[in-house]
Amino acid sequence: MHLLFVGDVHGKPGRRILRERLPRLRSRFGAQLVVANGENAAGGAGINAGVIEEILAAGVDVVTGGNHTWQQRDAYELLDAEPRLLRPLNFPPGTPGRGATTATARDGTRVGVLNAQGRVFMPAAVEDPFRGVRAEVERLREEIRVIIVDIHAEATSEKVALGWYLDGLVSAVIGTHTHVQTADERVLPKGTAYITDVGMTGPTEGVIGVDRDVILQRFLQQMPVRFEPAKGPAALHGAVVSVDPDSGRALDIRRLRVPA
Numbered sequence: 509m510h511l512l513f514v515g516d517v518h519g520k521p522g523r524r525i526l527r528e529r530l531p532r533l534r535s536r537f538g539a540q541l542v543v544a545n546g547e548n549a550a551g552g553a554g555i556n557a558g559v560i561e562e563i564l565a566a567g568v569d570v571v572t573g574g575n576h577t578w579q580q581r582d583a584y585e586l587l588d589a590e591p592r593l594l595r596p597l598n599f600p601p602g603t604p605g606r607g608a609t610t611a612t613a614r615d616g617t618r619v620g621v622l623n624a625q626g627r628v629f630m631p632a633a634v635e636d637p638f639r640g641v642r643a644e645v646e647r648l649r650e651e652i653r654v655i656i657v658d659i660h661a662e663a664t665s666e667k668v669a670l671g672w673y674l675d676g677l678v679s680a681v682i683g684t685h686t687h688v689q690t691a692d693e694r695v696l697p698k699g700t701a702y703i704t705d706v707g708m709t710g711p712t713e714g715v716i717g718v719d720r721d722v723i724l725q726r727f728l729q730q731m732p733v734r735f736e737p738a739k740g741p742a743a744l745h746g747a748v749v750s751v752d753p754d755s756g757r758a759l760d761i762r763r764l765r766v767p768a
């Protein structure tokens with residue numbers, strides 16, 4: 509079976525290219541399930557009810573999150589109410605929402621989707637993503653073989669380490685957050701597909717999605733600025749993972765880049 513992971517959908521330009529391109533990509537790759545990171549989908553920071561509806565309507569089955577998940581006013585209620593929306597599982601107990609879910613792929617296979625956040629160079633002091641993910645994977649593996657993990661993290665080393673830690677236990681470990689696709693996709697020896705960062709689905713003419721003038725002002729003046737998504741063309745980045753549905757082993761991972 510084929511799973512499509514779409515990298516961080518950034519603002520309206522990201523949502524537009526997702527809507528325009530996803531249906532064809534889905535059929536071209538025979539994707540039975542689509543996961544997209546949506547933590548920057550609403551105006552470049554967070555997610556809200558209208559935006560998640562739009563992303564799901566575009567053909568996404570599960571939406572993952574990250575450090576910006578909380579930033580829109582209705583996010584807390586939404587996280588509790590919408591089972592197809594995840595936030596990182598390693599936030600402290602009592603945090604709204606959930607960090608793992610199961611979804612049924614179009615071929616009937618049940619797929620576990622997990623979302624975790626890294627701790628290196630990240631703003632929130634979240635709990636251990638390694639042990640947190642592992643505990644959830646062990647619980648899911650009693651019933652499910654095909655499991656995909658979105659590790660939302662800054663540091664390459666932390667993501668690579670998590671890939672090795674989960675090799676053979678999950679079908680794919682997909683990195684998000686840095687918005688620049690890395691060229692290190694591979695299937696690890698025990699059958700886990702891995703990529704350090706899958707890249708962004710959003711505007712190409714800014715600084716990792718944000719208006720470049722705003723970011724330059726921030727670097728030059730060192731004063732707080734209000735982030736806005738960049739204008740202009742957008743690209744879609746992602747990865748297609750082929751998995752044996754019975755064992756959950758990944759057979760292949762391919763990077764995807766769809767320019768504007």
Ligand SMILES: [Fe+2]
Binds near residue numbers: 574575660685
């Ligand atoms: Fe992020």
